[in-house]
Amino acid sequence: MAIFTFTILTMVGCSNNPLTSENGNGNGNGNGNGGGSGSETAGIKLNVITSEETDDPSANLSISEAKALLSKIEVENSSGSREINMNSLVVNFNLSGDVKQVIEKSIPEGIYTKIKFQLHKPEDFETVSDPEFKTGTSGNQRFSVIIKGSYNGSAFVYKSRKSVNIVLNFHQPVDIRNNMKNITLLLQKNLWFISNGITLNPNDEDNSDIIDDNIKRSFAKAFKDDDKNGRPDDN
Incomplete structure (x- = not known):
């Protein structure tokens, strides 16, 4: 099981707020999307944490590295969506179990009900900071998720x-006011290479569609997690 943790921070009346960016991605400008007056700005710190569990010891499948290209990260309330990061962002999943901060952005205060994002395959004209996600311009040379490991003694x-x-x-709806909030996104990585109880060979191209569907399904839950224990808070 892997867990993403989002720390949502509200800063009050600070003109030099380091969370406020000027690039138009997630600016807390009080334009109504978050329901605030503009005098208070909330910020999101995106961190990543993964468990150290072994996925399938009986099949000798282990994962040594996993990363994804995320884009169009948004949170949503009754007024609409608030951008967190629209550009492509390389997220390396820390397999040691340590928390790793990925991004920090500002948003208006408000009550948010959902999060949206894209596992992003780069465009043919797009520049990506990690060259492994784009080895050429053709469709089979651009990737959204990269997972490395071994299966039955063979590297993949x-x-x-x-x-x-x-x-x-x-x-539950997340009320971002004058306090700190944590949002955890639960990623079940044990689903990636399994189908009907059978472990899939990652090196077999015939398994690609199933594995891709499994990766999408593995993003299972999002919830407030102020104590950061990987389970939904009671309130």
Whole structure:
């Protein structure tokens, strides 16, 4: 099981707020999307944490590295969507179990009900900071997810060639006011290489469609998690 943790931070009346960016991605400008007056700005710190469990010891499948290209990250309330990061962002899943901050952005205060993002296959004209996601301009040389490991003693590098849009409702609405909030996105990586109880060979191209569907399904839940224990808070 892998867990993404989002720390949502509200800063009050600070003109030099380091969370406020000027690039138009997730600016807390009080234009109504978050329901605030503009005098208070909320910010999101996106962190990643993964468990250290072994996926399938009996099949000798282990994962040594996993990363994805995320884009169009947004949170949503009754007024609409608030951009967190629209450009492509390389997310390396820390397999050691340590928390790793990925991005920090500002948003208006408000009550948010869902998060949306895309597992992003780069465009043929797009520049990506990690060259492994784009080895050429053709469709089979651009990737959204890269997973490395071994299966029955043979090394594998699985690369997904699909862009996938994911929408997750929060377990309960998240009220971002003058406080700190944590949102956890639950990623069940044990689903990636299994079908009907059978472990899939990542090196077999015939398994690609199933594995890609499994990756999408593995983004299972999103919920408030102020104690950061990987389970939904009671309130």
